[in-house]
Amino acid sequence: MDLAFTTEPHDHYLKMTVTGHWKLPDIMELIEIIKAAAEQAGNDRVLVDLRGVEGRPKEMDRFYADERAAKVFGFKLKVAVVARRGYQQVCREHSRQPGSQTHCGVI
Numbered sequence: 479m480d481l482a483f484t485t486e487p488h489d490h491y492l493k494m495t496v497t498g499h500w501k502l503p504d505i506m507e508l509i510e511i512i513k514a515a516a517e518q519a520g521n522d523r524v525l526v527d528l529r530g531v532e533g534r535p536k537e538m539d540r541f542y543a544d545e546r547a548a549k550v551f552g553f554k555l556k557v558a559v560v561a562r563r564g565y566q567q568v569c570r571e572h573s574r575q576p577g578s579q580t581h582c583g584v585i
Contacts, residue, residue, distance in 0.1 A: 479503075479507050479508075481496055481505075481531065482496070482498055483497070483511070485515050490521070490523060491521055491524060491525055492525070493524075493525045494512060494515065495527045496528050500531055500532065500539075502539040505535075505543045506543065509551075510550060512526060523557075524557050524558070526560070528559060528560065
């Protein structure tokens with residue numbers, strides 16, 4: 479995986495800072511890692527900072543990442559994503575899923 483990440487536990491959430499280059503297989507793996515890291519930390523809330531991820535995701539890549547996030551995160555894991563322009567579509571689409579707990583802010 480070409481993405482690097484750090485985790486920082488807080489009282490009520492887990493913060494993940496991600497850097498690297500957008501590649502769909504890496505993003506799919508990252509989605510799984512986010513869930514596993516939250517479970518390991520005992521948190522149901524995760525703040526994911528994608529501002530350090532470079533590249534512009536293709537529309538279909540965003541769609542597939544959104545579908546995967548909806549399946550993996552489900553209804554119990556609350557995920558907030560901070561991203562640069564070009565990434566907000568992933569967050570917006572996932573946040574429209576029934577019961578979604580994903581929120582997105584764009585810088």
